[in-house]
Amino acid sequence: MLKQIIQKLIILPALCLFLNAQAAKVDTVTVHSQIMNRDIKAVVITPAKYSKKANYPVVYLLHGFSGNYADWISKDPAVAGLADRYNCLIVCPDGAFASWYIDSPVNSYWMFDTYVSKELVAYIDSHFSTVKDRTGRAITGLSMGGHGAITMGINHQDVYGAVGSMSGCMDLRPYKNDFAIKQILGEYDKDPKSWLDHSATGMVGKLKPGALKIIFDCGSDDFFAGINNAFHQQLLDAKIPHDYTVRPGGHTWEYWSNSVNYQMLFFQRYFNKLN
Secondary structure, eight states: OHHHHHHHHHHHHHHHHHHHHOEEEEEEEEETTTTEEEEEEEEEOTTTOTTSSOBBBBEEEOOOTOOOOOOOHOOOOTTTHHHHHOOOOEEEETTTTOOOOOOOOOOOOOOHIIIIIIIIHHHHHHHBBBOSSSGGEEEETTTTTHHHHHHHHHHTTTTOOOOEEEEEOOOOOGGGTTTHHHHHHHHGOOOOOHHTTSSSSGOOOGTTTTSSEEEEEEEEEOTHHHHHHOOOOHHHHTTTEEEEEEEESSHHHHHHHHHHHHHHHHHHHHHHHTT
16 A cells, blocks of 8 residues: 555656646747837747647637736746647737737827737737737737727738727727826817727728638626627727627636636637638
8 A cells, every 4th residue: 555655756846847847838038119219028838849840720818908928928828738638829919008909199108009910910920939920810808808809800801810809998988087098099079080990990991801700799787788788889880890799707817817727729720710
């Protein structure tokens, strides 16, 4: 009996080392933004079987208001395992405290649409073995990041083939005094059209049926539930195919940690159908 216990004590650490060796690799990279003239960090998760001999699809996963590039991996560590499960890269950009992933029309310090969709994508494609076109790229995020993913996806349909949002703020106009949006767009009353033009709800006219694979969801108790329901109806009226889900839950990490699993499956199906 003692011999068996000793054998197990020897085997267990070896097994743990093996499992860790097979886990996805989480790195932090620093990318210089030419348009904003500053260095910005991002998390890059590569699957355990990553090899330069293969090309991998990439999912860009955005944080929310007041967050940073490390939010996803620190608040939902299990997200790293999704890179292994779907054999893809996951990149978590930094969108600053409140950039809203917009190229600000009033302050050139905030140019995060260009940074993420052009500069960061170019960096990832040049430093990692990726599928270097829209068929191998998806973008999604939570809250502010959900807004950013949808709007950048629409603005850059040549860059991304699939887009998603979790609890995204699809219409910025009701929040003209909240979430520091006016530092990006200026005072609402001075240019209400700009607020609409930079909202997901104001960009639907740029979409053609089937041009983008779209998935978004929102918790039934979320304060953004109403504008997500309205965006869903707007897409239906425009006959834009999409997947929309309402689940129990609020604006919480518990909700997003669950939601991201469904979105990653959606993106994997998109990538696989094109292979």
